[in-house]
Amino acid sequence: MRAHPECWLSDMDGVLVREEHAVPGATDFLARLVERQRRFLVLTNNSIFTPRDLSARLARSGLDIPEAAIWTSALATATFLADQLPGGSAFVIGEAGMTTALHNVGYVLTDRDPDFVVLGETRTYSFEAITRAIRLIEAGARFIATNPDVTGPSEQGPLPATGSVAAMITKATGREPYFVGKPNPMMLRSALNKIEAHSENTVMVGDRMDTDVVAGIEAGLDTILVLTGSTRRADVDRFPWRPGRVLDSIADAVELV
Structure with missing residues (x-):
């Protein structure tokens, strides 16, 4: 993994929340991003809700994510x-x-x-x-x-x-x-433009090899796969691409921010 990434993109479902409950460590991860003044966006392929709606839903799960920090496939x-x-x-x-x-x-x-x-x-x-x-x-x-x-x-x-x-x-x-949405890297590139980030100093965190990780790789980002969502560790070898790191959960990414 590249040293000292300045910006972070994170998938939402399976990474920060599961079945409307915060994943352990998600609050600490978000707090560290704010503490270190890292630019970040939370991404989702779900186009049903506006960022304001999603921010309110996430707040009920215990996650404080402002609507400006949410990027949906609808926005992309x-x-x-x-x-x-x-x-x-x-x-x-x-x-x-x-x-x-x-x-x-x-x-x-x-x-x-x-x-x-x-x-x-x-x-x-x-x-x-x-x-x-x-x-x-x-x-x-x-x-x-x-x-x-x-x-x-x-x-x-x-x-x-x-x-x-x-x-x-x-x-x-x-x-x-x-x-337009993941795995199309266009969604990630539009997210990078929104926070004025560059691919060489940005990390994509996701729970799916076939959407999050491949989109991150094709957009030129470093990638982290967490195992709290769709992809299991045993599944990783089935794919011809590899994430930069495989972590058990977002809690293990806190020290990398």
Whole structure:
């Protein structure tokens, strides 16, 4: 691992929280970042909530993370679209996290001849909305999705997520979406731009080899895999890439800040 990183990016679920409970050591890690005046962002592929919503939810878990320190796939998607086509329009399947992010970059939300169809995370996928998205894509709208995750967690078990619904739309239209969220390194690069950080002095901490770690490597960051989430130690050797370090939990990263 590179010595004395100045900036830190950390995944949220599986690294700092699990099932809405703070991971032991997460509070100490965040406190150390503030104490050492390290620039940092907490990242999530979840596009349902706004940063303000997530900050409040994290506070209930005992983690003090200001909304300015949270970067979602919805924000990354809105940043990407504003760069691609400033002042454009979009038909959105998603929740407040996605619609708010697009409004904030000056996009118009419409179901009449939009420039883009944007698919985000939602817990209430509408067959009518999916049908409308299919017809708009066939009419020429470009297809964007926030993240490729095919399932999401719930107390009752896995739920279909953005990647699953995107596959349905692709099957109907023959059009593949452009996914902005992890493992696309674009999400990490947009996060670096937000905190004016450079890849050579930034660390990405994640719990998944197939999203967090590979995105960090492709963005040129140092990487840490923690074993409190999706990837187990025995799984690491299955991948052709390696994290800079493998730690049992975020508690072991405190001394590295």
